Amino acid sequence: MKRILYTFLIGCFATVSVDAKVIKVGKSRNVKSVQKAIDLSQNGDTIIVDPGIYKEKNIIIQKSVTLKGINYPVLDGENKHAIISIKASNATVEGFKLQHTGRSEIRDLGAIMIYDSYKITALNNILEDSNFGIYVQNSKRCTIKDNSITAYGKDEVQSGNGIHCWRSDSLVIIGNKIKGHRDGLYFEFVKNSLIWRNVSTRNVRYGIHFMFSNRNTYVSNVFEHNEAGVAVMYSKNIHMYNNHFLNNWGDAAYGILLKDITDSDISGNHFTKNTVGLHMEGCSRIKLYKNIFSSNGWAVKIQASCDNNDFTRNNFIGNTFDIGTNGSLVLNKFTGNYWDKYEGYDLSKDNTGDVSYHPVSMYSMIIDSNPAALMLFRSLIVSLLDKTEKILPGVTPENLKDNKPVMRQIPL
Amino acid sequence: MKKILKYVIVDIVQNKIVLIYTFLLLLIALSVFNLESNSAKGLLSLLNIILILVPLISIIFSTIYIYNSSEFIELLVSQPVKRKSIWLSLFGGLASSLSLAFFIGAGIPILLYHADATGITMILTGLFLTVVFVSIAMLAAGITRDKAKGIGLSILLWLYFSLIFDALVLFFLFQFQDYPLERAMVFFSFLNPIDLGRIQILLQMDISALMGYTGAIFREFFGNYIGVSLSFLGLLIWIVVPLMWSLKKFSKKDL
Numbered sequence: 041m042k043r044i045l046y047t048f049l050i051g052c053f054a055t056v057s058v059d060a061k062v063i064k065v066g067k068s069r070n071v072k073s074v075q076k077a078i079d080l081s082q083n084g085d086t087i088i089v090d091p092g093i094y095k096e097k098n099i100i101i102q103k104s105v106t107l108k109g110i111n112y113p114v115l116d117g118e119n120k121h122a123i124i125s126i127k128a129s130n131a132t133v134e135g136f137k138l139q140h141t142g143r144s145e146i147r148d149l150g151a152i153m154i155y156d157s158y159k160i161t162a163l164n165n166i167l168e169d170s171n172f173g174i175y176v177q178n179s180k181r182c183t184i185k186d187n188s189i190t191a192y193g194k195d196e197v198q199s200g201n202g203i204h205c206w207r208s209d210s211l212v213i214i215g216n217k218i219k220g221h222r223d224g225l226y227f228e229f230v231k232n233s234l235i236w237r238n239v240s241t242r243n244v245r246y247g248i249h250f251m252f253s254n255r256n257t258y259v260s261n262v263f264e265h266n267e268a269g270v271a272v273m274y275s276k277n278i279h280m281y282n283n284h285f286l287n288n289w290g291d292a293a294y295g296i297l298l299k300d301i302t303d304s305d306i307s308g309n310h311f312t313k314n315t316v317g318l319h320m321e322g323c324s325r326i327k328l329y330k331n332i333f334s335s336n337g338w339a340v341k342i343q344a345s346c347d348n349n350d351f352t353r354n355n356f357i358g359n360t361f362d363i364g365t366n367g368s369l370v371l372n373k374f375t376g377n378y379w380d381k382y383e384g385y386d387l388s389k390d391n392t393g394d395v396s397y398h399p400v401s402m403y404s405m406i407i408d409s410n411p412a413a414l415m416l417f418r419s420l421i422v423s424l425l426d427k428t429e430k431i432l433p434g435v436t437p438e439n440l441k442d443n444k445p446v447m448r449q450i451p452l
Numbered sequence: 453m454k455k456i457l458k459y460v461i462v463d464i465v466q467n468k469i470v471l472i473y474t475f476l477l478l479l480i481a482l483s484v485f486n487l488e489s490n491s492a493k494g495l496l497s498l499l500n501i502i503l504i505l506v507p508l509i510s511i512i513f514s515t516i517y518i519y520n521s522s523e524f525i526e527l528l529v530s531q532p533v534k535r536k537s538i539w540l541s542l543f544g545g546l547a548s549s550l551s552l553a554f555f556i557g558a559g560i561p562i563l564l565y566h567a568d569a570t571g572i573t574m575i576l577t578g579l580f581l582t583v584v585f586v587s588i589a590m591l592a593a594g595i596t597r598d599k600a601k602g603i604g605l606s607i608l609l610w611l612y613f614s615l616i617f618d619a620l621v622l623f624f625l626f627q628f629q630d631y632p633l634e635r636a637m638v639f640f641s642f643l644n645p646i647d648l649g650r651i652q653i654l655l656q657m658d659i660s661a662l663m664g665y666t667g668a669i670f671r672e673f674f675g676n677y678i679g680v681s682l683s684f685l686g687l688l689i690w691i692v693v694p695l696m697w698s699l700k701k702f703s704k705k706d707l
Contacts, residue, residue: 291668358493406622412633413625414667415641417654418496420504421618 066090074099074107074115081105089113089136101126101133109135112166117141122149123170129158139168148200150175151189154182162187172200173221176208183212191220193244201226201249202240205233213238223249224266231255238262246271247288258283269294269314278304288314295336298323308452311336317359320346329353330452338364338404347371355450356380362399365437366408374399374442378450383430386447397445400436402429453537456528460545464517470553473509477557480505491566492657495574498558499653502578503646506554507585508610514546514589515606519599526707535703543590543695547583554582570656577649580687584645585610587695594698594705617644634669642683645690652683 063077063085071077075096077087083104091111098121101107105128113136117123120142124133138151150172154160157179164186167173173189176182184203193199202218204226205211211233218224224240227233227250239262240247247263250256251273262284263270269288272278278301285295295314300322309331311317317336320326322345329352333339339359342349344367351374356362362379376392384393403422406413416422429436464470480501488494518525521542528538558578562571592606621640625633641647655674673679 410625410629412629412637413622415637415647415651415670416618416622417650418499419618419647419650420500420614421622423500424615 060084060086063087064090067092078103078105078107083130097121099124101131102128104128104130106132107134107136108132109137109165111135112137114139117149117151117170119143122153123151125153125155126157126160127155128160130160131157132161132163133165134161134163135165137166137168138170141170141172143171143198143200148172148175148204150200150204153177154179157182159183161185167191170200172204173202173218174204176203176205176211178207179211180209181211182208184214184216185212186215187217189216189218189221193220193222196222196245199244202243205230208233212236218243220244223247224263226250227253227256229253233257234259236260239264241265243267247285248272250275254278257281262286263288263296266293268292269296271297271299272301273299274301276302276304278306280304280306280309282308284310284312285314285317286310286312290315294319297321298326301326306331310334311339316341316364320349322346324348326350327352330450331355332357332452333362334358337361341365342372343367344369349373350375352376353446353450354378355452356399357449361401361404363440364404364408365400365440368437370437370439372440374440376444376446377442378446378448379442380449382445382447384445391447393445393447396441396443398430398433398436398438398441400440401426402435405435453533453541456533456538456541457544460542461549464545464549465552467517469513470549473513473550474553474557477505477554478561481558481561485561485565492570495562495566495570496657498562499574499650502558502574502581503650504614506558506578506581507614507646510550510582510585511589511592511606511610512603513550514586515593515603517546518542518590518593519602522707529707536699539590539699539702543586546589547586550582550586551579554578570653573656574653576684577653577687580684580691581645581649584687584690584694587691587698591694591698591701594701597705613644613646618647638670638673642686645687648683648686648690652680 063071063081065071065074065077065087073096074089074094078101081087081103086106086108089109091113093114093116095116095118115123115136115138117140119140123138123141133152141151142149151167151170152162152174154176158181160182162174162184167187167189170191174184189202191199199222201223202221202225203213203216207229209231211230213235215237218240219242222244223246224243225248230253233256235258237260241264243266245268247266247270249271253275255277257279260282264286266288270285288295293315295311295317297319302324304326306326306328307330311333313335315337317333317339319341321343324347326349331354333354334357336359338361339356341364344365349372354377356377356379358380362381379397379399382393382397384395386393402425481498484497485491485494488497525538529535559575562575588609589606592609593602596602641651651670652674655671674683
């Protein structure tokens with residue numbers, strides 16, 4: 041017993057006593073290139089890089105090292121190469137400016153490429169003019185935090201994604217600013233991850249795009265001015281809280297498009313000034329509560345293929361159309377929402393309207409089956425038709441209604 | 453001709469109905485802008501009022517005015533004045549005084565609260581609609597001598613342009629919904645001055661994205677200078693054609 045204890049103590053001491061080295065890299069130091077420092081290092085070492093421009097083709101990290109930049113030293117890919125490739129565990133890349141990655145039709149080239157790795161951290165880097173920004177493939181427990189990722193993508197084919205994750209698990213993506221890529225954030229087969237406080241704007245396609253990515257949580261992200269908004273597909277157990285979907289205005293732009301999303305929670309989000317705030321297709325069992333839909337063309341477009349979705353206590357303010365749908369089948373519930381277009385009364389003064397509200401206007405049904413009818417937008421005949429339909433529903437789905445509309449805006 | 457024009461303008465400007473119309477427009481415009489939380493919304497509410505009220509007042513007031521001044525017209529015809537100049541000065545007087553009323557009533561509040569491209573398009577559209585419906589009123593009054601018939605006709609025309617035409621378009625759309633009608637819609641919009649004005653303003657308001665493919669085609673057509681000038685040209689044709697037609701009727705009319 042005693043021997044075991046001694047061995048354990050000695051073992052502990054031994055690990056502490058093997059001092060992690062610090063290797064300094066700079067133009068005026070012994071080690072002049074980052075790659076050479078990595079080659080010299082051992083697991084647990086720290087490499088500190090002085091300011092300057094380093095053109096080193098593709099830096100490869102296969103050890104558990106920490107790479108730190110002082111005052112953002114520039115790693116340049118000369119428009120030909122990927123900049124850093126990592127295939128390790130417990131490695132960190134912090135405080136660099138990575139610029140001008142290559143572009144390739146065959147391989148995905150990016151600024152920080154992480155393959156088959158474990159516990160990699162990319163912290164506080166600036167990425168400029170990258171094809172792919174940070175590329176995570178088949179990795180676990182990686183942290184991508186506070187990076188600023190900017191590209192100047194012109195079309196979908198030519199540019200890559202800001203943060204691209206494929207077949208990964210337990211990622212933490214926090215506080216990144218992504219701009220001008222194809223998709224700001226892209227996930228495919230990513231599980232159990234947290235996406236928190238990221239800002240994804242002015243991307244060529246989507247602010248965030250994911251599919252087959254289950255059990256992820258999205259909190260307080262901002263998706264603004266993306267060419268096509270946000271689209272997410274084929275996933276289960278998605279949690280989205282307090283995100284902002286803003287100003288996605290265009291012929292095919294959605295605040296968020298949900299396709300085949302099931303068993304999810306969407307709450308406290310703001311959908312503002314989108315052509316379509318929330319588009320749902322083939323979605324089931326999603327709970328949507330305490331969201332704010334304001335100044336959208338359509339607040340919600342819900343296809344008849346959706347079922348068992350619950351809209352509770354949401355605010356609908358100043359939207360041109362509150363709800364649009366494409367059929368008479370209604371398998372979703374709307375309860376206790378605030379609709380600014382509600383014209384009913386509340387005799388019992390319990391803040392709940394006494395007559396139910398039909399959020400689908402006749403005209404929105406007409407447009408859905410016959411888009412050319414938009415020529416009559418805001419004409420007298422349309423307002424007359426809408427008014428008659430409100431009194432005597434004939435065309436609009438009778439069951440799509442809120443039986444307990446709230447009289448005053450819900451404070452959220 | 454100048455003298456007649458001046459006389460007509462002075463006569464109409466003093467008219468109580470026109471004063472009330474101006475005042476009413478001013479009241480509506482100011483209250484709409486003050487009630488709504490932002491001026492863009494106010495502009496949208498004002499749009500509906502302008503598209504309904506302005507044509508209605510213009511057409512009915514003008515028709516009644518022409519019938520009421522039939523004795524004055526007869527008197528003028530007995531003088532050595534061309535019929536053409538009598539009719540045109542009547543038109544000019546009506547159009548300019550009603551336009552002035554619109555400009556004071558709606559134009560000035562718009563300029564005060566929302567003086568951008570949208571606001572200016574709105575004012576221009578309102579002015580054009582005023583003149584178009586004065587011109588249509590001249591036609592209605594020129595066709596028949598009977599006052600009741602003439603006023604009935606002008607009300608019917610107003611109803612047609614603001615309601616029935618759109619209903620027909622809707623009917624047509626559903627009858628032919630299997631065909632691509634987007635481009636046909638651009639053509640249809642030229643057949644109704646109110647629609648033309650409405651689409652012009654809505655496109656300015658950046659609502660076109662809402663309109664999907666149809667909107668894209670409308671924007672492609674109306675979104676550039678050629679489109680805008682074409683649509684104002686369309687409105688101009690809506691002024692000139694009824695006026696010329698009525699002039700032809702009037703010059704051959706047995707008074």
